[in-house]
Amino acid sequence: MTSCNVKSKGSPDGTDDAARKVYVAPGEHDEFYAFLSGGFNGQVSVYGMPSGRHLKMIPVFSQHAENGYGYSEESKALLNTTYGNIPWDDLHHPKLSRTDGMADGRFLFVNGNNTPRIARIDLTTFETVETLEIPNSAGNHCSPYPTNNTEYVVAGTRFSVPISDEGGIEDIELEKLNEYYRGSISFIKVDDKSGEMDLEFQILVPGFDYDIANGGKGPSEDWIFFTAYNSEQATTLKEVNASLHDKDFVAAINWKKAAEYVKQGKYREIPAEYFHNKMDKKTHVASSEVKKKVKVISPEECPDIMYLIPTPKSPHGVDVDPSGEFICVSGKLASMVPVHSFSNMLKAIENKDHVDVFESIPILKYESVLAAEVKDIGLGPLHTEFDGKGNAYSSMFVSSEIVKWRLKDFEILDRIPVYYSVGHLMIPGGDTHKPDGKYLVAMNKITKDRYLPTGPELCHSAQLIDISGDKMKMLLDFPTIGEPHYAQAIKADIVAPKSKKIYRLDENEHPHATLKEADTRVERDGNIVRVYMTAIRSHLAPDNIEGIHLGDTVYFHVTNLEQDWDVPHGFAVKGARNAEILIMPGETKTLEWIPTKTGVTPFYCTDFCSALHQEMQGYARVSPEGANVPIKYWLGDPKK
Amino acid sequence: MNRLPSIFMILAAASLSLLFFFPMWKIYLDAPQYPEGLEMHIWINKIGGDSEFTLQNFNILNHYIGMAPIDANSFKELEIMPLFAFGFIGTALLLALFPKRGLIMTWLVLLALAGIAGISDFYLWLVKFGTDLDPSAPIKVPGMTYIPPLIGSKQLLNFHAFSFPSIGGAGIGLAMLFGALAFWKTYAKKIKKEEI
Numbered sequence: 099m100t101s102c103n104v105k106s107k108g109s110p111d112g113t114d115d116a117a118r119k120v121y122v123a124p125g126e127h128d129e130f131y132a133f134l135s136g137g138f139n140g141q142v143s144v145y146g147m148p149s150g151r152h153l154k155m156i157p158v159f160s161q162h163a164e165n166g167y168g169y170s171e172e173s174k175a176l177l178n179t180t181y182g183n184i185p186w187d188d189l190h191h192p193k194l195s196r197t198d199g200m201a202d203g204r205f206l207f208v209n210g211n212n213t214p215r216i217a218r219i220d221l222t223t224f225e226t227v228e229t230l231e232i233p234n235s236a237g238n239h240c241s242p243y244p245t246n247n248t249e250y251v252v253a254g255t256r257f258s259v260p261i262s263d264e265g266g267i268e269d270i271e272l273e274k275l276n277e278y279y280r281g282s283i284s285f286i287k288v289d290d291k292s293g294e295m296d297l298e299f300q301i302l303v304p305g306f307d308y309d310i311a312n313g314g315k316g317p318s319e320d321w322i323f324f325t326a327y328n329s330e331q332a333t334t335l336k337e338v339n340a341s342l343h344d345k346d347f348v349a350a351i352n353w354k355k356a357a358e359y360v361k362q363g364k365y366r367e368i369p370a371e372y373f374h375n376k377m378d379k380k381t382h383v384a385s386s387e388v389k390k391k392v393k394v395i396s397p398e399e400c401p402d403i404m405y406l407i408p409t410p411k412s413p414h415g416v417d418v419d420p421s422g423e424f425i426c427v428s429g430k431l432a433s434m435v436p437v438h439s440f441s442n443m444l445k446a447i448e449n450k451d452h453v454d455v456f457e458s459i460p461i462l463k464y465e466s467v468l469a470a471e472v473k474d475i476g477l478g479p480l481h482t483e484f485d486g487k488g489n490a491y492s493s494m495f496v497s498s499e500i501v502k503w504r505l506k507d508f509e510i511l512d513r514i515p516v517y518y519s520v521g522h523l524m525i526p527g528g529d530t531h532k533p534d535g536k537y538l539v540a541m542n543k544i545t546k547d548r549y550l551p552t553g554p555e556l557c558h559s560a561q562l563i564d565i566s567g568d569k570m571k572m573l574l575d576f577p578t579i580g581e582p583h584y585a586q587a588i589k590a591d592i593v594a595p596k597s598k599k600i601y602r603l604d605e606n607e608h609p610h611a612t613l614k615e616a617d618t619r620v621e622r623d624g625n626i627v628r629v630y631m632t633a634i635r636s637h638l639a640p641d642n643i644e645g646i647h648l649g650d651t652v653y654f655h656v657t658n659l660e661q662d663w664d665v666p667h668g669f670a671v672k673g674a675r676n677a678e679i680l681i682m683p684g685e686t687k688t689l690e691w692i693p694t695k696t697g698v699t700p701f702y703c704t705d706f707c708s709a710l711h712q713e714m715q716g717y718a719r720v721s722p723e724g725a726n727v728p729i730k731y732w733l734g735d736p737k738k
Numbered sequence: 739m740n741r742l743p744s745i746f747m748i749l750a751a752a753s754l755s756l757l758f759f760f761p762m763w764k765i766y767l768d769a770p771q772y773p774e775g776l777e778m779h780i781w782i783n784k785i786g787g788d789s790e791f792t793l794q795n796f797n798i799l800n801h802y803i804g805m806a807p808i809d810a811n812s813f814k815e816l817e818i819m820p821l822f823a824f825g826f827i828g829t830a831l832l833l834a835l836f837p838k839r840g841l842i843m844t845w846l847v848l849l850a851l852a853g854i855a856g857i858s859d860f861y862l863w864l865v866k867f868g869t870d871l872d873p874s875a876p877i878k879v880p881g882m883t884y885i886p887p888l889i890g891s892k893q894l895l896n897f898h899a900f901s902f903p904s905i906g907g908a909g910i911g912l913a914m915l916f917g918a919l920a921f922w923k924t925y926a927k928k929i930k931k932e933e934i
Binding site: 600634635636660661662663709710713 | 802876
C-alpha cells in the first residue's frame with residue numbers, strides 16, 4: 099500500500115541517489131542562486147540550488163513589514179505611481195542583466211503585471227533600487243526582456259487599451275472598445291554603468307493581447323519575438339471569443355531598426371504621465387520623478403520593424419534556442435509545438451511571402467516560416483527552455499509533464515510527470531546562448547497531496563529535475579513563496595564574491611544620519627519631532643525621550659553604527675500604525691510614528707543583535723496636546 | 739677587501755624597514771559567531787586589523803567585559819617607536835659605511851635592549867587592558883581577567899585568542915641576526931690580520 103502510494107506520487111527511483119545530488123552539507127554553499135518570482139506576493143525569492151534552501155525574500159512591489167520596505171520613509175517612494183502609492187503588485191518574470199548574451203549577475207529586472215512597472219534589483223545588495231512605471235500599458239505581462247547586452251529592457255502589454263494621443267487611456271464605450279484599442283511595446287534604455295532605466299520609446303501595436311517576449315541571439319540578435327493572442331480582438335468572454343481563430347500570431351520586432359527610426363527622429367512625442375523612482379546610492383533614500391512625455395513610433399510610419407507570423411493556437415511562451423535559429427512557440431490550446439525558423443522568416447520577408455496585411459503589418463505565410471511542428475508533445479504546452487546540448491524541454495500545463503525533445507529532428511526523447519500543472523520551467527542560462535544544462539526547475543501551480551495539508555490555501559511548488567543524463571530524473575520538491583511564474587538561476591561564484599557585507603558609515607549621506615553617538619539628539623520643528631538616534635550593541639541612543647505631544651508626528655531616524663557583517667538592528671514602537679524597520683550596518687532608516695495615546699510608550703530593537711539585545715530598549719513619554727513638557731532626552735545621564 | 743660586514747649591515751637596515759610595511763604583532767580572535775576571525779594588527783606606528791573596521795569591532799565586543807576602548811591616538815609609543823626604528827636604520831647604514839667592530843656590537847646591544855623594552859611595554863599594556871576593567875561592565879565573570887597571550891593561545895570566554903609576532907616583528911629579529919653576522923665577519927677579519 100505504502101510503496102504503491104509512493105510510486106503513484108512519482109518519487110524518484112533510487113531515492114538515495116537523488117538525496118545525494120541535492121544534499122548540500124551544513125556550512126557548505128549551493129552551486130547556483132535561483133531567483134523565483136513570487137507572483138501575487140509581489141516579491142522575489144532567492145533559493146540555493148540544488149538544495150532548494152530559501153535564502154532571502156527581496157521585496158519589490160509589495161510592502162514588506164518584516165524589514166519595513168515600503169513602510170520606512172526611505173523606501174515609500176519606490177511604490178509611487180500615478181495612481182498613488184501602491185503597496186502590492188503581481189510580479190511575474192525575473193530576468194538577469196546580460197553581457198554578450200550571458201547573465202552577468204549585476205542586476206535582476208522584474209515586472210509588475212497589475213499596475214505596469216519594471217523594477218531593478220541590485221545583486222550586490224539584493225535590494226530593489228529602482229522602479230519605473232510604464233505608461234500606455236495594461237497588464238505588463240510580456241516583460242521584462244533584456245537584449246543581449248542589456249541595451250534595452252523591453253516591456254509589453256497584455257491588455258490592449260484605448261491609448262489616447264492626447265495622453266492617458268480614453269474613456270470610451272466598451273462596446274466600441276475594439277475599434278480604438280492598441281497595445282504598446284516599451285523600450286527601456288539601461289545605462290551601461292549604473293544600470294539606471296529610462297523609457298526611451300514605445301511602439302504602438304495592433305490591439306491584440308501580448309503574452310510573452312523573448313529575444314533572439316546570434317543571427318537573430320536584433321529581433322524580439324512576442325506571442326500575440328486574441329487576434330479575434332474580442333472584448334468580452336475572451337475564454338471563448340478569443341479562442342475562435344485557429345491561429346494567432348508571433349509578432350517579430352526588429353528592435354535595432356526601431357531604435358534607429360527613433361534616432362532618425364521618426365517619432366511623435368505624446369503626453370504620458372509616469373513615475374520613475376530611484377533609490378539614491380549615497381543617501382539610501384528613494385525619490386520620485388514624474389515624467390510627462392513619451393516618444394512613440396508606429397509600424398505604419400516605420401515599415402520593416404514588425405512582422406506577424408501565424409501561429410496556432412492562442413500561443414503563450416515563445417523561446418529562441420541557443421543558436422538563435424529556432425523560435426519555439428507554445429500554443430496553449432494546441433497539442434503540438436510549432437517551431438519557426440529564423441532564416442525562413444528572413445527569406446519570407448525578403449520574398450514578400452505575405453498572406454495578408456494587418457494595419458500595414460505584413461502577415462507572413464505560416465508554412466514558409468515554419469521549421470517543424472513537434473507533434474503529440476502533450477497537452478497545454480506553455481514554455482520551452484534549452485540545455486545547450488541540442489535538446490529542448492517543454493512544460494505541459496494540462497498533462498502535467500516536462501517533455502524533452504531534440505532540435506535536430508524534432509523527435510520526442512523523454513517525458514517526466516510533474517506535480518501538478520506546471521507553468522514555467524527554468525534551466526540556468528536556458529534562455530541564453532550558452533545554457534548550463536545540469537538542472538531544470540519546474541514551477542507548479544497545484545500541489546494538493548504533495549505536502550502536509552494547510553487548510554484551503556496550499557503552497558505552490560518547484561521541482562528540481564536532473565537533466566544531465568539521457569533520462570530526466572526527479573530530485574527534489576520544495577514549496578515556494580507566492581506563485582513562482584518564472585525564475586532565473588546563475589552560478590553562485592559570479593554573484594557571491596560581489597555581495598556587500600555592510601554599508602560604509604563614512605559614505606552615509608542620508609540627510610538625517612547620525613554618524614556618532616555624541617551627535618544624537620531630539621529636535622522639534624512645529625508639530626514635527628525628529629529623533630536622531632543611533633543603534634549599536636547593545637543600546638539605542640537616546641533611550642528615554644520626553645516632550646512628545648499628541649498631535650505630533652515623530653520621525654525616528656535610526657542609524658546603525660555597526661561596521662560588522664550580519665549585525666542589523668531593528669526598531670519598533672508600541673502602537674505605531676506602521677511596520678518595524680531593520681537597519682543594516684552603516685545605514686539610516688526612518689520610522690514615522692503618530693502617537694494616538696498619551697502615556698509612556700516603549701520602543702526596542704527587534705533583531706536579536708547581541709547578548710544584551712533585550713536591554714536595547716527605551717521609553718517615549720507622550721503628553722497631552724499643549725502640555726508644558728519640554729523636549730528632554732537621556733542616555734544613561736540626561737542630555738541637553 | 740672584505741665587504742661582507744657592510745652588506746650585512748645594509749641587510750640589517752633593510753630588515754628593520756620591514757616594520758613600516760608589515761605589522762609587528764598580530765592578535766587573532768576566533769569565536770563561534772566569527773568564523774572569519776578577527777585580526778588585530780599592531781604596527782610600529784598604528785593599530786589596525788584585517789579590515790579597517792576591526793578595531794571598532796574589537797572595542798564593541800570588549801565593552802561588554804568593561805575593557806577600555808583601544809584608541810591608537812592614546813599610545814605615545816606609536817609616535818616614539820618609529821623614531822627609534824629610523825635611528826637604528828640610519829645607524830645601521832652608517833655602520834655599513836664604517837664597519838667598526840665595537841660600534842656594531844654597541845648597535846646590536848642597543849637594538850636588543852630596545853626590542854626587550856618594546857615587548858615589555860606591549861606586555862604591560864596587555865595586562866592593563868586585560869585587568870583594568872570597568873566595574874560597571876555588563877558581563878562580569880568572578881575571577882576572570884582578559885590578558886591576551888603575548889605569544890601563543892588562550893581561551894577568553896567565547897573567544898580563542900592567538901598572538902604571534904608578524905613580519906615586522908620578525909624584521910627586528912632578522913636585523914639582530916644580520917648585525918651579529920656583521921660583527922662576526924669583522925671579528926674574522928681581525929683574526930686574519932693578526933695572523934699575518
